[in-house]
Amino acid sequence: MKELEGKKLYVLDMDGTIYLGGSLFPETIPFLERVKAHGKRYIFFTNNSSRSPRTYVERLNRMGIAAERKDVVTSGDVMIHFLKTHRRGKSVYLLGTPDLEESFREEGIPLTKEKPDIVLLGFDTTLTYEKLDRACHYIRNGAEFLCTHEDLNCPTEYGFMPDAGAMCALITASTGVKPRYTGKPHKEVLEILEAKTGVPRDQMVAVGDRLYTDIALGTHNQVASVLVLSGETTLEDLKKSDVHPTCVVSNIGELER
Ligand SMILES: [Mg+2]
The missing domain is CATH 3.40.50.1000 (HAD superfamily/HAD-like)
Structure with a gap:
C-alpha cells in the first residue's frame, strides 16, 4: 500500500483487529509473517488496563502467535511509564x-x-x-x-x-x-512506544477497528493509521465520523501485500 511506504512498526489493536472474542482471524498469522519477512516489526497494544500484559501474552500464545512480554503494551504500561517520567x-x-x-x-x-x-x-x-x-x-x-x-x-x-x-x-x-x-489516542502512547522500540513515530502505523481511539491515535499525532472493518466500525460509521484514517481495509489480510 503506497501510503504506508517507509513505515517500520505496526501498532496493532487486538479485539476486532487480529481476533474477535476468542477466535483468531485466519488472515492474522500470515500477515504477521509477511511483516517479519519484509524486515518490519509489530507490537500489540490494548487500551484494556484490567488484565496484566502477561495475560495477553498467554492468550496470544494460545492462539498460535509467538508473542513475548516485550511485544505487548497495555494502557496500564503507558500510565506507569507516564508516572515514572512525569510524576516521579x-x-x-x-x-x-x-x-x-x-x-x-x-x-x-x-x-x-x-x-x-x-x-x-x-x-x-x-x-x-x-x-x-x-x-x-x-x-x-x-x-x-x-x-x-x-x-x-x-x-x-x-x-x-x-x-x-x-x-x-x-x-x-x-x-x-x-x-x-493517557491511553489511545493520546501522545503518551507514542512516548512509551518510541522508548520501547526505538522506532520514531513517523515510521509507525496505528491499526485498529475503533475510530475514536485506534484511528485517532494516528490522526491526533501525525501518525499513519489503518481502519480495519473486521470489528466495531462500519463504512456508514466512517462516513459520519470526523476521524479519517490514512487507509481503510476490510481486514488485516490486505496489508503488506
Ligand atoms: Mg478493537
Missing part, C-alpha cells in the same frame, strides 16, 4: 484490578489509601462504592485525576460492559473534575 515519587490512590495493582507495585509506584497526590482509575472490574467515594473525596481535596483510557464500553460476547471512561463520568459528575487520559 507522587503517591497514587489506585482504582484498579488486582492485576493492575500488581503491575504498579512491580514498577515501584508508591500506592496509598490516604491523602494521595493522584487518584488514578484503570478499568476496574472490582470497583466498589467505597472506592468511588474515596476517589471523589480526594479529588475534591485537590488530588490530580488520571485515567488509563477513555473507552466508554468494552466489547464482550453478550454486547458491551461499562469501561473506564464511563466510570470516570460518574466521578466527574460528582466532583466537576475531568480526568487526564
